[in-house]
Amino acid sequence: MLTSTANSPHTAHNRTRATFERAKRVLPLGVTSNFRYSGDTTLVIKRGSGAYVWDMDDRQYLDYRLAYGPVILGHSHPGVLKRITDQLGNGNLYAHTHPLEIDVAERIVAMHPAVEKLRYANSGTEATMHAVRIARAYTNREKIVKFEGAYHGNHDYALFSTANMPANGGGSPRSPIPVPQSSGIPTMTRELIHITRYNAFEHVERLVRDKGHEIAALLVEPVMGNAVCLMPEPGYLEHLRKLCDQAGILLIFDEVKTGFRIAPGGAGELFGVKADLTTFAKALGNGYPIAAVGGRAEVMDTIAMAQVVQGGTYCGHALGCAAAMGVLDAIEQEHALDVIKERGQRLKDGMHDILTEQGIPHEMSGLPSMFGIIFTPRTPKAREFRDVMSGNFQMYTDMAYALRERGIDVEPDAREPLFVSSAHTVADIDNTLDRFNDAIKTCKPHWVL
Numbered sequence: 001m002l003t004s005t006a007n008s009p010h011t012a013h014n015r016t017r018a019t020f021e022r023a024k025r026v027l028p029l030g031v032t033s034n035f036r037y038s039g040d041t042t043l044v045i046k047r048g049s050g051a052y053v054w055d056m057d058d059r060q061y062l063d064y065r066l067a068y069g070p071v072i073l074g075h076s077h078p079g080v081l082k083r084i085t086d087q088l089g090n091g092n093l094y095a096h097t098h099p100l101e102i103d104v105a106e107r108i109v110a111m112h113p114a115v116e117k118l119r120y121a122n123s124g125t126e127a128t129m130h131a132v133r134i135a136r137a138y139t140n141r142e143k144i145v146k147f148e149g150a151y152h153g154n155h156d157y158a159l160f161s162t163a164n165m166p167a168n169g170g171g172s173p174r175s176p177i178p179v180p181q182s183s184g185i186p187t188m189t190r191e192l193i194h195i196t197r198y199n200a201f202e203h204v205e206r207l208v209r210d211k212g213h214e215i216a217a218l219l220v221e222p223v224m225g226n227a228v229c230l231m232p233e234p235g236y237l238e239h240l241r242k243l244c245d246q247a248g249i250l251l252i253f254d255e256v257k258t259g260f261r262i263a264p265g266g267a268g269e270l271f272g273v274k275a276d277l278t279t280f281a282k283a284l285g286n287g288y289p290i291a292a293v294g295g296r297a298e299v300m301d302t303i304a305m306a307q308v309v310q311g312g313t314y315c316g317h318a319l320g321c322a323a324a325m326g327v328l329d330a331i332e333q334e335h336a337l338d339v340i341k342e343r344g345q346r347l348k349d350g351m352h353d354i355l356t357e358q359g360i361p362h363e364m365s366g367l368p369s370m371f372g373i374i375f376t377p378r379t380p381k382a383r384e385f386r387d388v389m390s391g392n393f394q395m396y397t398d399m400a401y402a403l404r405e406r407g408i409d410v411e412p413d414a415r416e417p418l419f420v421s422s423a424h425t426v427a428d429i430d431n432t433l434d435r436f437n438d439a440i441k442t443c444k445p446h447w448v449l
């Protein structure tokens with residue numbers, strides 16, 4: 001296990017460390033989102049361009065964290081910047097409908113098979129919160145089903161049994177316990193949630209059979225973007241669709257991570273299963289704050305004056321919409337997602353080959369555009385979050401820090417995927433693989449294999 005010093009990414013980063021000390025004096029933990037905190041190794045990044053970011057000491061990193069996914073076109077993408085600057089001189093918030101909101105919505109409706117109407121929000125958290133409310137209002141039921149290991153944002157309704165839950169803390173596989181992931185969540189919200197296990201066909205079937213009459217929605221990440229990108233087994237999403245149809249439950253796909261990344265029409269297109277409601281954020285704005293909840297018109301039209309409330313001062317912000325126009329341009333005109341897929345495949349295959357050559361037991365998971373590595377998996381193929389928990393997270397963290405020392409930034413948390421952008425060139429990928437090879441060689445003597 002590499003714990004510090006030799007590879008310590010913070011020893012020579014004087015300005016970065018000093019700036020982080022400043023941050024800690026005024027921001028709890030020195031960050032503005034808990035997930036960004038990694039103790040004294042937390043980076044302070046001052047700028048980004050294309051596939052690169054720079055810290056306060058002007059160290060350059062190839063970025064595979066991409067702000068946890070959003071930056072699919074690379075930092076400061078020219079097309080997105082152009083759209084933003086075109087809008088900038090015209091103001092950005094009017095509390096009236098404006099044309100960009102309509103333009104973006106029309107393009108999403110044309111692109112995504114499961115979206116007939118949508119409403120905007122500002123973050124993935126808001127989008128899933130609104131989706132749950134719409135589902136409750138539509139079905140006149142209160143409970144939701146959530147999948148162990150999935151994350152749907154910070155609101156109280158779904159902050160249970162995420163990837164941060166303790167290993168072995170989830171109860172029996174027959175009856176998983178909703179594990180609150182924060183103090184401050186009212187205990188009564190636990191009564192509104194049922195937990196099931198991803199890819200466990202039988203468990204969810206039993207749950208729906210026994211409790212279906214009280215369930216408003218199944219809220220699922222079609223690919224487990226917060227749990228090394230576990231993939232749905234063949235027929236699994238279809239199974240969920242069928243169960244929902246039989247029991248009058250709405251199927252919500254949380255595509256905050258997968259949307260506008262894995263395919264233009266997201267999971268709906270890739271797997272051919274249509275959800276009733278779908279949530280988007282991240283890639284839609286290439287890093288600018290815009291999110292959306294969309295779905296069947298009949299369901300979305302539950303939103304009605306003084307009946308079902310959705311909205312907010314900043315919803316449909318013109319700069320977010322302008323950024324989304326830039327993203328949709330790149331997807332449609334530059335085939336950005338094909339580029340990402342090709343580059344991601346090269347990286348994923350290359351890492352797999354290096355780990356195999358060096359005799360490191362591992363499993364690659366996920367899609368080319370977002371994928372994970374499970375070290376020393378105990379099961380031959382991870383199907384659900386409990387399998388992921390049996391991997392060796394420390395090895396992943398060692399690898400991440402060894403990469404950081406070599407100018408490659410990946411999230412040190414093993415559950416979070418690597419993200420690829422269209423700004424990563426073939427040379428960037430090959431360069432990364434060289435450094436990855438070197439990093440693994442350095443780590444290997446410290447690992448018990």
Ligand SMILES: Cc1ncc(COP(=O)(O)O)c(C=O)c1O
Pocket residue numbers: 068122123124125126128151152153154221225226254255256257281282
């Ligand atoms: C699948 C999923 N849903 C919702 C969210 C919450 O999004 P945000 O951080 O924009 O609130 C995230 C964030 O990582 C996510 O991965």
